Amino acid sequence: GKDKELIRGSWESLGKNKVPHGVIMFSRLFELDPALLSLFHYSTNCGSTQDCLSSPEFLEHVTKVMLVIDAAVSHLDDLHSLEDFLLNLGRKHQAVGVNTEAFAMVGEALLYMLQCSLGQAYTAPLRQAWLNMYSIVVAAMSRGWAK
Ligand code: HEM
Known part of the structure; x- marks a missing residue:
C-alpha cells in the first residue's frame, strides 16, 4: 500500500548512492553513541571518528x-x-559485541539520514x-540473540 510506495520512492535515488548516505547515517550513529565506534576494530589507525569513517x-x-x-x-x-x-x-552481531539496544540508535541514525537527504519529502507518514x-x-535480527 501507501507505506511501500513511500519507501520505494524515497529509496530510488538514495539507493544509487549507498556509501555517502551510509556515511551520513554512521556519522550520526557515532554522535549518538560514540562507544559503538570501539566495536569496529579493523583499523589500526581508528584513533578518531574521522579516521574510522x-x-x-x-x-x-x-x-x-x-x-x-x-x-x-x-x-x-x-x-x-x-x-x-x-x-x-x-548472530554475527552478537558475536562482535553489539547489543540489541544499539539498533534503536541505528534507527535514529537512519531517520536522520533520510531527513537530511530527502528534505521536503521527509514527511510524518514517510518516517x-x-x-x-x-x-x-x-x-528478525534480534532473534539472533535468543538463547
Ligand atoms: C558485519 C558491527 C549494524 C550489516 C559486521 C561486523 C562488525 C559489525 C564489527 C564484522 C566485520 C565486518 O564484516 O565488517 C556493527 C555495528 C553496528 C552494526 C557496531 C551498529 C550497532 C549493522 C546493521 C546492519 C549490518 C544495522 C544491516 C541492517 C552487516 C553485514 C555484515 C556486518 C551484512 C557482514 C556479515 C557477514 O560477514 O556475513 N557488523 N554492525 N550491521 N554487518 Fe554490522
Whole structure:
C-alpha cells in the first residue's frame, strides 16, 4: 500500500548512492553513541571518528548495511523471506559485541539520514513507513540473540 510506495520512492535515488548516505547515517550513529565506534576494530589507525569513517573496511561495512536495507526494500512484499538471513546477521552481531539496544540508535541514525537527504519529502507518514520496515528487520535480527 501507501507505506511501500513511500519507501520505494524515497529509496530510488538514495539507493544509487549507498556509501555517502551510509556515511551520513554512521556519522550520526557515532554522535549518538560514540562507544559503538570501539566495536569496529579493523583499523589500526581508528584513533578518531574521522579516521574510522574513512577506513576501507569501515566503508565496506557501510556498504553492507546499505545492501541489507536495499534487500529489505526489494522484498517489501515478502520480508519473511529474509528472516533466516537476518537471524544469522543478528548472530554475527552478537558475536562482535553489539547489543540489541544499539539498533534503536541505528534507527535514529537512519531517520536522520533520510531527513537530511530527502528534505521536503521527509514527511510524518514517510518516517512512519520507514520505522515500520526497520522494526521488522530489527525484530528478525534480534532473534539472533535468543538463547
Ligand atoms: C558485519 C558491527 C549494524 C550489516 C559486521 C561486523 C562488525 C559489525 C564489527 C564484522 C566485520 C565486518 O564484516 O565488517 C556493527 C555495528 C553496528 C552494526 C557496531 C551498529 C550497532 C549493522 C546493521 C546492519 C549490518 C544495522 C544491516 C541492517 C552487516 C553485514 C555484515 C556486518 C551484512 C557482514 C556479515 C557477514 O560477514 O556475513 N557488523 N554492525 N550491521 N554487518 Fe554490522
